[in-house]
Amino acid sequence: MSYGLGNLNDNLPAFVVLPDPRGLPYNATGNFSQGFLPASHQGTMINPNARVPISNLQPPESAKDVTPASEAAGLRLLHELNVEHLAAHSGDSRFQARMNSYELGAKLQLSAPRVFDLSGESAATLRDYGIDDEHNFGFGRNCLIARRLLERDVRFVQVWSGMDGAVNNWDNHSDIPNELPKIARSVDRPTAALLRDLKQRGMLEDTLVIWTTEFGRMPFTQGATGRDHNGGTFVTWLAGAGVAAGTSHGTSDEFGYQGVEGQTYCYDLHATVLHLLGIDHKRLTFRNNGIDRRLTDVHGDVIQEILA
Numbered sequence: 001m002s003y004g005l006g007n008l009n010d011n012l013p014a015f016v017v018l019p020d021p022r023g024l025p026y027n028a029t030g031n032f033s034q035g036f037l038p039a040s041h042q043g044t045m046i047n048p049n050a051r052v053p054i055s056n057l058q059p060p061e062s063a064k065d066v067t068p069a070s071e072a073a074g075l076r077l078l079h080e081l082n083v084e085h086l087a088a089h090s091g092d093s094r095f096q097a098r099m100n101s102y103e104l105g106a107k108l109q110l111s112a113p114r115v116f117d118l119s120g121e122s123a124a125t126l127r128d129y130g131i132d133d134e135h136n137f138g139f140g141r142n143c144l145i146a147r148r149l150l151e152r153d154v155r156f157v158q159v160w161s162g163m164d165g166a167v168n169n170w171d172n173h174s175d176i177p178n179e180l181p182k183i184a185r186s187v188d189r190p191t192a193a194l195l196r197d198l199k200q201r202g203m204l205e206d207t208l209v210i211w212t213t214e215f216g217r218m219p220f221t222q223g224a225t226g227r228d229h230n231g232g233t234f235v236t237w238l239a240g241a242g243v244a245a246g247t248s249h250g251t252s253d254e255f256g257y258q259g260v261e262g263q264t265y266c267y268d269l270h271a272t273v274l275h276l277l278g279i280d281h282k283r284l285t286f287r288n289n290g291i292d293r294r295l296t297d298v299h300g301d302v303i304q305e306i307l308a
Contacts, residue, residue, distance in 0.1 A: 001156045001277065002041050004284050008153035011111040013044035013104060015156045016149055021049035021138035023163030026171075032158060036288040039097035043158060046112075048145040049138035053116055057108055075106060115148050128193040135182070137161075140190035147197055150207055161187045172217070174226040195239060208241035208276050212269070219255040232258040236269060242276045244308040267300030275302045 002014035017032045025031055032043030046053050059066040082099045089095055118126065121144070126132070130140040139161055146157045162170045162183065172179050191211070198204040216234030217227040233252040239245070250262030271281040274295065281300055285292040 003037050003286065004274070004279050005155060005277065007155060009111075011104075011107040012115070012149065012152055012154050014154065015041065015043045015158070016154050017043040017045045017158045017160070018142040018146060019045060019047060019160045020163045021047055021142075023165075025160055025162055026164050028164070036293050037286055038093035040093070040100050042097075046145075048116055048141050054108065054112055057105060057112065071106075075102065078102065111152075115145065115152065118144065125193075125197070128189075128196070130189045130193070133189070136186040136190055139186050140193070143190040143194040144197075147194060147201075147203075150198075150203060151201075170213070172226055173222055173228065174224075176225055176227060178225075198240065204240040206241055208243070208273065209239040210236070210273065211238075212236040216256070219257050230257065238273075238276075238306065242308050244306055247306050249303055249305045262305070264303060265299070267296045268303055271296050271300035272303045272306070276307075 007014040015032070019025070029043075029045070032045070034040070034042040059071070079099070079102075082095075082102075086092075086095055086099065118131070118141075125144070129144045130136050131144065133140060139159070142159045146159050149157050165171070166173045168179060168182065170180075170183055195204070195209065198207055198209070213234060213236075216230040216232070218230045220227070222228040233256060250264060251260060252258060253260050274281040274284065281294060281296045281302075285294050287293075
């Protein structure tokens with residue numbers, strides 16, 4: 001999205017990641033890397049539930065000698081040194097991305113605090129998202145911050161539920177009856193609140209909500225009361241931005257073990273997402289190692305049946 005459509009706000013990142021405050025998911029930051037794109041397109045991680053949502057954005061309280069004037073002077077010197085170094089390493093996208101991040105960091109010092117300040121939100125809104133509900137593990141605050149980021153024209157916001165580990169998480173290998181209800185409850189109320197909020201504000205018309213996971217679970221138990229991974233079928237739902245409300249596509253067998261009708265793959269989902277945002281997935285390419293690469297490789301078809 002950031003490569004194909006660019007950024008709409010120069011004071012905030014184009015791609016923001018809001019992790020589960022309890023920890024990063026499996027594969028950590030690899031889930032929101034830039035892939036074969038330049039490094040500037042990787043996700044910027046922000047944790048609204050932490051005491052300091054963005055690390056190193058402000059000087060530590062102990063640094064009494066750091067003033068706005070000294071910071072500005074330091075940034076000017078740093079920029080001069082970086083430009084000189086970049087001239088000798090023009091092909092290194094990581095260095096250019098690092099320079100851009102410093103400049104964005106300076107802008108974030110002014111813009112980010114307003115995003116995290118919820119004092120202007122109504123009591124009803126805070127209650128709807130369950131901001132003070134300890135059972136949602138901070139997911140409600142992340143959803144509300146996601147809406148506030150979208151209002152400020154952040155292109156792509158990724159909200160995570162779940163961290164690395166098979167306990168108190170979605171990866172229920174051992175105790176589904178006790179663990180799944182808690183993690184499901186943590187996302188149910190905030191997700192509904194986000195959809196209602198986007199619709200009430202007229203934002204759902206041009207905002208695409210994608211709810212997905214990496215795989216489903218087997219229809220039979222693993223050990224006593226857990227279930228193993230299932231790549232044969234799982235559910236993804238989309239809302240807003242040109243999706244036909246109330247439409248379902250594809251079915252599994254009676255056990256939920258394998259897809260049997262309307263089978264789709266990640267390439268089809270990606271092609272459809274790009275289509276809904278106005279991009280032809282066959283024409284969006286990036287030159288990498290001598291090859292014009294596509295997000296969908298040489299695969300993928302738009303799922304026409306779900307379009308409004």
